[in-house]
Amino acid sequence: MLDIKFIRENPDLVKQSLKNRNLKIDLDALIKLDDYRRKILLELEDLRAKQNKANDEINALLKAKKDTKDKISSMKEISEKTKKLESELKIADSKLGELLLNIPNVPHESVPVGDPTKKKIVRSWGELPKKDFKPATHIELAQRLDIIDFNRAAKITGSNFILYKGWGAKLERALINFMLDFHTQKHGYTEIFPPFLVNRASMTGTGQLPKLEEDMYRLKDDDLFLIPTAEVPVTNIFRDDILDEEKLPIYYTAYTACFRREAGSYGKDTKGLIRVHQFDKVEMVKFVRPEASYDELEKLVADAEDILRALGLPYRVAVLSTQDLSFSASKCYDLEAYASGVDCWLEVSSCSNFESFQARRANIKFRKKDTKKLDFVHTLNGSGVALARTVAAILENYQQKDGSIIIPEALRPYLDGQEKIK
RNA sequence: GGAAGGAUGGCUGAGUGGUUGAAAGCGAUCGCCUCGAAAGCGAUUAGGCCGUAAGGCCUCGCAGGUUCAAAUCCUGCUCCUUCCGCCA
Numbered sequence: 001m002l003d004i005k006f007i008r009e010n011p012d013l014v015k016q017s018l019k020n021r022n023l024k025i026d027l028d029a030l031i032k033l034d035d036y037r038r039k040i041l042l043e044l045e046d047l048r049a050k051q052n053k054a055n056d057e058i059n060a061l062l063k064a065k066k067d068t069k070d071k072i073s074s075m076k077e078i079s080e081k082t083k084k085l086e087s088e089l090k091i092a093d094s095k096l097g098e099l100l101l102n103i104p105n106v107p108h109e110s111v112p113v114g115d116p117t118k119k120k121i122v123r124s125w126g127e128l129p130k131k132d133f134k135p136a137t138h139i140e141l142a143q144r145l146d147i148i149d150f151n152r153a154a155k156i157t158g159s160n161f162i163l164y165k166g167w168g169a170k171l172e173r174a175l176i177n178f179m180l181d182f183h184t185q186k187h188g189y190t191e192i193f194p195p196f197l198v199n200r201a202s203m204t205g206t207g208q209l210p211k212l213e214e215d216m217y218r219l220k221d222d223d224l225f226l227i228p229t230a231e232v233p234v235t236n237i238f239r240d241d242i243l244d245e246e247k248l249p250i251y252y253t254a255y256t257a258c259f260r261r262e263a264g265s266y267g268k269d270t271k272g273l274i275r276v277h278q279f280d281k282v283e284m285v286k287f288v289r290p291e292a293s294y295d296e297l298e299k300l301v302a303d304a305e306d307i308l309r310a311l312g313l314p315y316r317v318a319v320l321s322t323q324d325l326s327f328s329a330s331k332c333y334d335l336e337a338y339a340s341g342v343d344c345w346l347e348v349s350s351c352s353n354f355e356s357f358q359a360r361r362a363n364i365k366f367r368k369k370d371t372k373k374l375d376f377v378h379t380l381n382g383s384g385v386a387l388a389r390t391v392a393a394i395l396e397n398y399q400q401k402d403g404s405i406i407i408p409e410a411l412r413p414y415l416d417g418q419e420k421i422k
Numbered sequence: 423g424g425a426a427g428g429a430u431g432g433c434u435g436a437g438u439g440g441u442u443g444a445a446a447g448c449g450a451u452c453g454c455c456u457c458g459a460a461a462g463c464g465a466u467u468a469g470g471c472c473g474u475a476a477g478g479c480c481u482c483g484c485a486g487g488u489u490c491a492a493a494u495c496c497u498g499c500u501c502c503u504u505c506c507g508c509c510a
Contacts, residue, residue: 042472045479051481055491059440068490075490242432242469365469372451372471 001100001361004034017106020113020322030099037092044085047078052208054078101210105357107322108294108331118321118335125305126314129340130399136399137341139272142168143421145402145421160276162388167421171394171407172280174414175387176255179282179307183384187303188255189284194233197224202236205362207328207354217259217277224257230283231381235358238287242374243366249288249296253384256281266348272392274346279388286324286380287364290356297353300382301333304349310410313337313393316345330355335385341385341396346389351382373380405413 007014011031017026054075061068100221112118129135142148147168153161164172180411183189203209203225208216217226226234234254243250258281273279284303288296301317308315320332329352359365359376366377398406404422 038472041479045472048480049478051491055440058490062440065482072490372467416452 001357002103002106002163002233003360004096004100005102007031008034014103016108017322018104020107021104021325022115022323023104025103027103028070030096030103032090032095033092033099037089037096040085040089040092044082044089047082047085050078051075051082076247098210101204101361104327105325105330107325108353108355111318111331112319112321113324114321114323116321116324119318120321122317122319122333124314125309126312128314128338131340131399131401133401135340135396136403137272138339138395140406141341141399141403142272144412145405147171147421148273149392158277161274161278162273167415168391170415171391171411171421172387174411175390176280176282177414178310179384180253180255180305182310183282183284183303186306187251187253187284189251190253190371192230192232192234192237192252194227194237194256194410196227196233196259198227198232198236199224199264201237201364202232205234205239206235206358207326207361208232211327214263215261217261227256228260229258229281229381229383230254230256231285234283235287235364235379235381236271236362238364238377239362241364243287243364243377245289245366245369248366248377249286249292253287254283254285255285272342273388274344274392276388279386281386282384284382284384287377289366290378293353293355293380296378296380297331297333297351300380301335301351304335304351304382304384308335308337308348311390311394311408313364313390313397314409316347326350326352328352328354328357330357330399333382335383337385337390337393339389339393339396341345341399342392346393347386348389348393349383352380354379354381 002014007027015027018027058068058071058075061071105115109217112120135146136144139150144152145167147164147166149163149165153163156163180191184191197219200209200223204245207226208225216228219225233256234252237252238250257278259278262275262277279418284300286296286300303385305315315335315337318334318336320334325332332350332352334347335349335351338344338350339346355378355414356376358379364379366375367374394408395405398408400406402422404420407419407421412418
């Protein structure tokens, strides 16, 4: 979340950022509430100071074995006033806290302003595959090769779930291992295997709650949530912690399944692997010094790109515009892999800098080496990369005229040295 | 799921109503000593809010309550440990 002090001191900047995100939030009401809160706080502190003083006096009287009756009875009134103010303050605090939790991060100045069409392609890599036949979609290919069974997944669970089978299941597992090995061996990440269920505090820490509760799978009896991304458990590793500056930057990578209700997105990309309720993803998460976070973001994107290059998937990199930016992010690059069957650029990675937004919510600090003072870390995360769509791109781009799939070389060591799925 | 015990600063741990934001020890940092180090000695060593500052206020797992006054008493909750049960 944003620092209330920052909002108070930069109201116009925050208002402009809300406008750029196309959100209508009454910031003046929030500032007014904060004024009220601070006024009460001042009064209350004054009363408490009186109480503390009186306590010392009563104590001194007791020590001197003198009568304390008058003093105590005169303090009763103040005690009641204090209680009243305390409850008023509590109400104001919780209202303000709620409002603050719903203010999104301020986009970085380099982020294009406007609706999602304003996103900017900053670079691309690879040749679009040219085939002398009409490429099939991953759905057709998967069914023909009997490596994904959409119908039985729907029977077992519901629509938009995936059941991988045979070489499909193996391919999925190979991709996970390949990506984890790549990031740990070549990019210096430490591997994490976190819980797939998290509590409310964790979901609030990374910014999914309170705004996006209806997009999450929730276990009502236990008030736990299925993670929508490994970002949630991995970022929350350091919730309420103070890190040493020497330990920064910290790079973590984790495979997890990701669960998304995708409420309200019916009818959009609902076929095949493009939009599903459960998918696998290898995620990268960074904890860095504030000055370093934008350089780290570039490196993070490069780390994700390396995966797509190693897999030989043509892709492009886009900076998202202010209205496309997620709630907690200040800047985000999307990686889009081209898939020839559906003839679409598929979003397979989102790499974001959250600056101190998540760190403030989750209370993740570090102690500066020189001044010994505390400051919030900056957090970043990026997919490296999301699997279902990547599988679609691999199947479609590597398909042969006979319907078989050439396995990208980088994956062969993970697939018994096999060169083809047929 | 049942029973018992516990949660205090970076760590260990004292503290059962008022001078305790908190003893003591460890660790850490700085200084003295030393050629250098160890040992020893001395000092410093929680975070947040308000304030230019002086200073004030808050915080002893969380939330309520009792009281003039709560780390300390009461209630609820969360988490941890141990034992039993169940279980991959």
